Amino acid sequence: MSIYGVTKGTKFEEQVDKNGKGEEQGASMYAGLAFLAKERGLDEISEILLKIATDEMCHAGIYEVLNGHTNQDIFELLKKIAPAESNAFEGLNQFAGKVRGIGLEDAAKQIEAIALDERRHGELLKNIVDKQSK
Numbered sequence: 385m386s387i388y389g390v391t392k393g394t395k396f397e398e399q400v401d402k403n404g405k406g407e408e409q410g411a412s413m414y415a416g417l418a419f420l421a422k423e424r425g426l427d428e429i430s431e432i433l434l435k436i437a438t439d440e441m442c443h444a445g446i447y448e449v450l451n452g453h454t455n456q457d458i459f460e461l462l463k464k465i466a467p468a469e470s471n472a473f474e475g476l477n478q479f480a481g482k483v484r485g486i487g488l489e490d491a492a493k494q495i496e497a498i499a500l501d502e503r504r505h506g507e508l509l510k511n512i513v514d515k516q517s518k
């Protein structure tokens with residue numbers, strides 16, 4: 385049986401939300417530390433921290449599902465999100481240009497790398513949705 389929404393409307397709803405927010409913060413904190421470790425050439429440590437970040441993201445996702453925050457209609461939601469991911473490519477490249485404009489070349493490069501990821505996310509989602517609708 386699915387755990388979707390089972391804590392919604394119960395006395396645990398608030399605690400589940402709180403736990404979820406904590407996990408989200410943990411995920412970005414560990415991902416940030418992983419990036420810093422990588423910058424310093426600490427590749428093994430970076431990988432461990434990134435794995436922990438992924439765990440925390442998964443935990444956040446479970447809390448989302450418990451309180452029924454995630455749209456249950458997976459493909460309907462992905463169909464809506466795919467264009468936003470693809471469009472982010474252009475927006476982020478413009479943003480990277482502005483960041484470059486104040487002399488932050490390395491930061492601009494990272495934002496451009498994010499832009500490429502978002503475009504890839506858009507393509508992946510579109511493929512999923514297209515396959516599903518066949």
Ligand SMILES: [Fe+2]
Nearest residue numbers: 407439440443
């Ligand atoms: Fe966690």
Ligand SMILES: [Fe+2]
Nearest residue numbers: 469501502505
């Ligand atoms: Fe994305």
